[in-house]
Amino acid sequence: MDSPTSGSDSTSTSVEGPNTGTDSLGTEASGNVRFELSQNTQGQDEAEPVSWIRPPDSAAVLASDPFEPINRMVFDFNEHLDRQLIRPVARVYIKAVPRPLREGFSNMLLNLDDLVSLLNQLLQGKPSKAATSFARFVLNSSVGIIGFFDVASESGLYHETEDLGQTFAVWGVPSGPYLVLPLFGPSTLRDATARVLFQPFTPIRQVKPIETRYALITTGLLSARAEFLEASQSSGLLVIDRYLFARDAFLQRRRNQIYDGEPPE
Incomplete structure (x- = not known):
């Protein structure tokens, strides 16, 4: 797989699991409050029968880093914010909330995310994937009790995250420079623009009253951070430059998402 282009030497030695600082605030909690809590790759080997729209070339998904x-x-x-605030609160959350409840809260947010994926799959010309997202939402919202149980995955209907940034990439919009956003973490100019444009329309933004909405947002952030906390504790590997590792991991992950797990050589 091609390495992401960057404005500086992006060679890093040794790697660890997901960056426990930025990932908790970046990859997991975007401005649209979309939590990638269950990156389930099962079922992704079933390609679309017809690929209506594809990124024209790798330039649509690579990013430079002129603002390093x-x-x-x-x-x-x-x-610093993660070490001083988010991580300690996440540890308390893990101890106070049983795993089944944490997983249920994560599933509920993932259920809302299926609606976002559904819209973007349609915009990307992926009707069969859109049908899967729709079926997941209906099944989990009913049998799964408003998404608390992910019965769709147990039935072979697996979640695949799609967002407006990926849609822009599929349409051929260049990624623009790599950015690190306060609180939200790794991004690109294209993804940040998509985040701002779509933010008012995300399902969680429609939740009323506002107290319930913020409770869901907070729960989602803590659930996401708790998962990465547990994953990082089991890695035991080191990173020489955490910034370079986080940047390259993010760009490679986005490239993989845009090409549905099959980036060109």
Whole structure:
């Protein structure tokens, strides 16, 4: 798989699991409050029978890093915030809330995310994947009790995250420079623009009253951070430059998402 292009030397030695600082605030909790809590790759080997729209070339998914000095400062801020606030609260959350409840809360947010994926799969010309997302939402919202139980995955209907940033990439919009956003973490100009444009229309933004909405947002953030906390504790590997690792991991993950797990060589 091609390595993401960057404005600086992106060679890093040794790797660990997902970056426990930025990932908790970046990859898991975007401005649209979309939590990738269950990146289930099962079933992704079933390709679309017809690929209506595809990214024209790898230039649509790669990003340079001309703002690295500023990005590093924001990255350090996010890491500090995570160490001092988010991570300690996540540890308390793990101890206070039983795993079945945590998984249920995550499933409920993932259920809302299926609606976002459904819309973007239609915009990307992926009707069979859109049908799967629709079936997942209907099944989990009913039999799964408003999404608390992911019965769809147990039935072979697996979640696949799609967002407006991926849709823009499929349409051929260049990624633009790599950015690190305060609180939200790794992004690109294309993804950040998509986040701002779609934010008012995300399902969780329609939840009323506002207290319930913020309770769901907070629960989602803590659930996401708790999962990464547990994953990082089992990795035991080291990263020489956490910024470079987080950047390259994010760009490679986005490239993989845009090409549905089959990026060109």
